[in-house]
Amino acid sequence: MSLWNIEIPVIAAVNGAAVGAGCDLAMMCDIRIASDKARFAESFVKLGIIPGDGGAWFLPRIIGIAKASQMALTGDMVDAQTALSWGMVSECIETSNMLERALSIAHSIASNPPLAVRATKKLLRQSERLKVPEMLDQCAKVQAGLHQTEDHLEAVKALLEKRAGQY
Numbered sequence: 001m002s003l004w005n006i007e008i009p010v011i012a013a014v015n016g017a018a019v020g021a022g023c024d025l026a027m028m029c030d031i032r033i034a035s036d037k038a039r040f041a042e043s044f045v046k047l048g049i050i051p052g053d054g055g056a057w058f059l060p061r062i063i064g065i066a067k068a069s070q071m072a073l074t075g076d077m078v079d080a081q082t083a084l085s086w087g088m089v090s091e092c093i094e095t096s097n098m099l100e101r102a103l104s105i106a107h108s109i110a111s112n113p114p115l116a117v118r119a120t121k122k123l124l125r126q127s128e129r130l131k132v133p134e135m136l137d138q139c140a141k142v143q144a145g146l147h148q149t150e151d152h153l154e155a156v157k158a159l160l161e162k163r164a165g166q167y
Contacts, residue, residue: 013102014038027058038080046075113151
């Protein structure tokens with residue numbers, strides 16, 4: 001669970017088999033990309049056990065109950081293209097470009113104001129349990145607080161000066 005609770009975004013770059021707990025760990029990440037060689041399986045049932053590493057919670061929220069049930073009840077392997085079409089990963093790329101792409105995403109995130117990045121991640125997580133009115137109230141509170149930060153002032157200044165922000 002500590003991976004799920006990290007305040008900063010976590011990117012999974014899967015370049016092989018993510019089976020059982022490996023699949024669950026990938027699902028705990030905020031962004032998941034897969035190489036064309038990636039494979040995923042929620043295979044606990046084949047060992048006579050259950051997805052006890054969080055898969056029964058994460059997988060249905062990511063790919064829906066029907067597909068999660070299929071994976072968890074059969075234990076069958078899913079290839080990278082299927083994972084992409086099911087929404088398990090946001091991109092499927094050639095193996096040779098995997099690290100470069102993961103770093104590109106990380107740099108893109110890191111170029112943004114860190115307080116807004118952390119607050120956005122927290123709000124995305126809260127959206128799973130809050131109703132729309134509560135979520136909008138929470139967003140208004142967070143937004144009001146961020147308007148008072150150096151990060152926001154620098155972001156606006158950088159935008160007006162047509163330059164990258166310095167955070």
